[in-house]
Amino acid sequence: MSSTQAPLFSATAITKNFGGVQALRGVDFDVVPGEIHALLGQNGAGKSTLVKILNGVHPAGSYTGTVQLDGRPVSFASPADARSNGVGYVPQEIEVLEQLSVAENVFAGRTGLGDGVLVHQRRLEQRAAEIFADLGIDMDPRAYVASLTSAQRHLVMIARAIVLKPRVLMLDEPTASLSGTEVDALFSVLRRLKAQGVAMIYITHRLPEVLAICDRATVLRDGQVAVRIAREDFDAETFIFSMSGQRLQRLFPEHAAPVGAPAALEVRHLTVAGHGGAVHGAKDIDLSVAAGEIVGLAGLLGSGRSEILHGIYGRVPAEGEIHVGGQAVSIKSPRDARAAGIALLTEDRKRDGLLFNLPVGANITIGNLAPLSRHGVVRGGLERGAIVTAMRALNVKASSPQAAVTHLSGGNQQKLLFARVLMRAPKVLLLDEPTKGVDAATRHEIYRLVVELADKGVALLIVASELEELIGLCDRCLVVADGRIVDEFGRGEGGEGRVLRSVTKAQAERQAQVTA
Amino acid sequence: MNSAAEVSSPPRDAQSFRRRLIGFIAVGEVGVLAAMALLVAFFWLLEPAFLSERNIRAILNVVSFVGIIAIGQTILLVAGEFDLSVGSVAGLSAVVAAKLMTAAALPVGVGILGGIGVGALIGLLNGLIVVRLGIPAFIQTLGMLFIGQGLIQVVTGGYPVYPLPEAINTIGGTDLAFGLGWSFAFFIIAAVVADFVLRRTVLGRNMYATGGNKEVAHLVGINTSAYKIGAFITVGALSAIAGMFVMADLGSGGTSIGSGWELTVIAGVVVGGVSLFGGAGTVAGGVVGILMLKVVQSGLVVIGVNSNWQQIAVGVIMVMAVGLDIVRRRYFIAGA
Incomplete structure (x- = not known):
């Protein structure tokens, strides 16, 4: 794509803080009509923060910098606001209503088609069929979504974003759940949209896809633009180098692998x-x-x-x-x-780590009570002693073993869980x-x-x-x-x-x- | 054992006293007890007969029946499930036991065991279906409520089982102290044991973990299915026992034993601070909650309020109790 074209959608000098942590530091980003612009970077580089600003999840006012559409500053208050201004978003997770038909899913939230309270089933199906034909997708609008594969569901979500004829479309890891042939089908849809002049932002981890379909790529690293590359300069090596470049040095304690250990x-x-x-x-x-x-x-x-x-x-x-x-x-x-x-420390403390109904102490000893009990009766003194020892050893800061876990900081919650898994040595x-x-x-x-x-x-x-x-x-x-x-x-x-x-x-x- | 406890526990200074006090209040029974004391005083001021020996005895007698079930329901709620079929199970177990003793002419002991067996079996069935098939407890136990009611009619043909062996009437008629009988004694003993098990034992702690977050409990090696099914069996067996005590009290295997209890029991334990969402509450709390509900019902009768209003009062109290509980939790957890 010619970079001389005026950008359709642009962000300038975007800075965003999360409680003292700078997620984005002066990021510039733009996309021109009919362009597929890849947004790359490792986890934590700031990709999702930028996308959330561009589609209104982080509303105007929660960041500094300007977002412009068609050269005019815009400030989206919500994703719905962004959508109605022509900025569509297809999330990574598939969010469909399984019990409804394809057409109803495509028009989810606007099944009245803008004129009243009744659902015009036939017109919905007609319009959905038109959209599918337009995108070159072969799908029956009357089919129930429950019967679709995950790739087809993803296409339904893209169709849903297309309904409002967005001029900008953001796709977050669209191929994460797709197989090779399904990726090809998706790509042909994207090429059609591109021919219609839609500007697309393509977020991905997969470099082969960037090489296959994107026109330009921006690599984020540590909340800044590391490099912006045009298609003619695309090269997997360059991407990898710019994604992984030096970051703030962290000190790791020294450790040498044991030699000859079993x-x-x-x-x-x-x-x-x-x-x-x-x-x-x-x-x-x-x-x-x-x-x-x-x-x-x-x-x-x-x-x-x-x-x-x-x-x-x-x-x-x-x-x-x-x-x-x-x-x-x-x-x-x-x-x-x-x-x-074997012991496991799980990734998600809230979902499968902490027991919010039990205090700090009982959270540490749960599952480890056998040596702290006699004939199945917990020995209070022994348990308290073990809890105090474990909290000291791991430096878990809580007002007391009876304190509620909700109020511990993330770090202390994590140390508490370490205390739990380490109690059995x-x-x-x-x-x-x-x-x-x-x-x-x-x-x-x-x-x-x-x-x-x-x-x-x-x-x-x-x-x-x-x-x-x-x-x-x-x-x-x-x-x-x-x-x-x-x-x-x-x-x-x-x-x-x-x-x-x-x-x-x-x-x-x-x-x-x-x-x- | 004592010396070990002394060595490892910190000295009881002022701060630990305060912590104990907060812990005491935050447990939940205290709030309900205070509310109940107020209600008792209120009814007594309006009508001193409320605290007459006869009325107190009547309240405690009724509480002993539903209270036995409330113990089981509390355990089950702590494990993260609940049972709507307890009333039906109580009634069915009673009539089955009665039939075994009369129509089948089996010894009284066998009849009682049969009744308990029916309750435990239904509990096992409820538990297996909820845990293994994943049918929500609400649906499964609601279904079982109707099935139980139907079976009561099938077993009895619609007529109360009467007369019962003399031994049953003796159990029902025994006056241990203050006009209270075996059902009350069983209720107190079961409550103390169950409260101890939930508070102090590994089994109890694992029950709280199961109800608090099944996945976490599973990951720390707790067999959550066994705990849930065990709790269903417990509530089934206790419902059966309660049903048979009512039968002994009435001297007949009536077809309406247990009818409508399911909601009273759940309302009562919830008033006592047992969480409907699992993992929180104590047997002491649940039992006090039931007692409070019965105090209100009886109080309203004594002061001459129309019986229709009693139902309304129960509803209001339950919603208020849960509302207060939410506020209290917010305050104490925030203040901890």
Whole structure:
């Protein structure tokens, strides 16, 4: 696309703070009619914050800088406001009403077609059919959405965004749940929209897609524009370099992988079924972690890295062999995993970590009460002592063991959960995003704790989205893409670039396989 | 054991006293007890006969029946489920036990065990269907309410089972103290045991974890299905026992035993601070809640309020109690 064309939609000098953390620092971004502009960057680079500003989720006033449409400043108060101004958004998660028909979903929220309270079923179907024909999509408007595949549902969501004839369309990871041929179908829809002059912002992690369909790319890093590249200069290597460039240096405590230590955890042919859609599951995973070793699972969201941890812990049904300390163990449930000396720290504290109905102390001892009780009766003094010891050891700051967990900071909640999983002195510790949503000080405490545990001979397997953290902390990194381990390197043998390259290569191979 | 407790527990200074006090108030029974004291005083001022021996005895007697079920319902609510079929189960178990003793001419002990067995079996069925098939407890136990009512008619043919063996009448008629009988004794003992189990045992703690967040409980190795099914069985068995005590009290296996209890029981325990959303509340609270509900009903009768208004009062009190509970939680959790 010629860059001489006047931008249709632009953002200038956008800065956005989240409680002292700068998510965006003076970002400029624009898109011209008939252009597909890729927005790239690692997790936490600021992509989603920028998109949320552009479509009104973060309303005008909550950020500084200007957003312009057609050269006129606009300030969206809500996503609905953005929509009615011609800025459409297709979210990553599929949000459809399963019990309704395709046509009703396409016109969700405006089934009256603007004139009254009655639903004009036939006209809805006609209009939906017109939109599908226009986009080159072959779909029956009367079909129920419940019967559609996830790819078809995604197309329904795109059609829904198209109803208002947006001039700007933002697509957030549109291919996350699509297979190779479905991606091709999506691309042909995007090409049609492009021919109609729609300006598109394409958010993705997948470089092969950028190379295939985008006209321009902007790479965000640490809340700033790292580089803006035109199509003629597209090159996977350039993208990887600019996405992974130097960031603020973090200090990681020193740790050397133990030499000749026996494998504490050995996994052979572990296969976890995917749930369809964005969750890929894991296929035929082999890995081993020595006692005292810190191993990282690097990969994108949905690559299957969490599923590997869940499979080992028996949280989801998995096939394969698991050996702990040289002994084959059969793990059918978390209970079995715990009995084998495996502990898991889950990613989402609120959803599957904390018990909000119990106070701090009981949250630490839950599941660990056997040694603190006699004949099934909890021994109060013993429990209090264990709680106080655990809170001191991990520096959990709470007014008392009776305090409510809701009011602890994210960092203290995380340390509390560490206290819970460590109370049984596990031999193998699985950590899923151990530093997610914690402050900088706690982050360092957690790094130190991880190294300390490794020094004591605990085998650690860690999943973290921040590659820099994972690489800095781990003795060895395994790169996961589409549910498989595609690369492996030791400390000092590779950086973020290597991870991104391996992932991109694996994705390109997969795409080639599917189309072949 | 004592020395270990002394070594590891911190000295009881002023701060820990304050904490205990807050904990005490925040537990929930205290608020309900205070409210009940006020209500008792109110009714007594309006009509001193409210505190007559006869009236107190009548209240406690009624409370002992529904209270037995409230114990089970509290445990089940703590585990994150609830049971609407308790009244039907009470009635069905009573008539089955009565039939076993009379029509089948089995020994009284076997009849009683049969009744408890029916209750436990229905609890098991409810639990299995809710936990394994994932049918919501509301639907499953509502269905069971109707099934139970139907079975009562099937078993009895619509006629009360009468006369019952003398042993049953003896159980119903025994005056242990203050005119209160075996049902009250059982109620008190069961309440104390259940309260202790929920408060102090690993089983109890795991029950709270299961009701608080099933996924977390599962991840820390708790067999949440077993806990939920166990709680359903407990409430079923306790409903059966309550139903048979009523039968003994009446001296007949009446077909209307237990009818309408399900809502009284749930209203009562909720008034006592047991959360409908699971994981919060105590047996003491649930029992006091039931007592308060009955105090209000009886008080309104004693001061001569039209019986239609009693229903309205129960409704208002339940909504108010839950409202107060929400405010109290907000205040104490915010202040902690």
